[in-house]
Amino acid sequence: MSKHVAASASVLIDRPVDDVFAFFADAENSPRWRSGVISIRRVGEDLGVGTVYEQSVAGPGGRPIRADIRLTAYEAGRRVAFETIAGPVRPRGEYLFEPVEGGTRVVFDLAADLDGVKALLMAGPVQKTMDAEVAALAKAKDQLEHP
Template sequence: MGALDQTIIIDRPIEEVFAITTTMEQSPQIMDQVEEVNKLTEGPIAKGTKYNEVRNLGGRRVQSVLEVIEYEPHASYAVASSQNGVEIEFRYTFEQQGEGTFVTFDGKVKTSGFARSLFRGMIVRMIAKEELFHLQKLKTFIEKETV
């Protein structure tokens, strides 16, 4: 497992966990750094759906466009973004485990350009720190919201 990989069991059925996890507009309620998320494309969530996300990173508002690159209901969901020579991909997989759902979250970071490549390790550590408690926050949110 890499720096961004996490797993957790959420005590809710896979349908609920998948639905809440893939509703990006709820991210500000789950993730401390996310201030707003707006859907940019029409229609239901599918591969190609795009969102505008604004995060507060150390007092600086950073905007990026997230694109759904994988969407398999109740099985997997992935989004990607690219900004200033840094490409990030987050992927969730879901497996029913008893009455709960086993969730795996993993992330990949790619850099391009000499300057970004020099700072790749620092960028990965910064993102890993930001995402460290991501699944725990998701678990708390889902279990609280669906009781």
């Protein structure tokens, strides 16, 4: 048995695309808008395809769960994508950036494929977490527009 779970949201941020891209491209900004992030640290100096972040997120009962990520796409001002490389669930995500009148439109997509027992027992909680992650774009908007 397998189950595909996904979530998507978009937001218009009243800031130039370069500022918005820089904020999202550096995942060390995540705790500013993603409440489930306990800690995150970039491994190495470079920021681009292949960059790894060691990340700990709140699991059941607030217990820390390792959820390291690696950037799989980095197109300045346009797109950042990542894959989770540690943890019980390994979602993929993508941010798309589009300059529009009034600022920058950001689209955030998350997806994961669950198999076996994970599909049976974790699909609901994983979907709920993904929905909350993409909904947090509103908090990122606030952080960028009112620093």
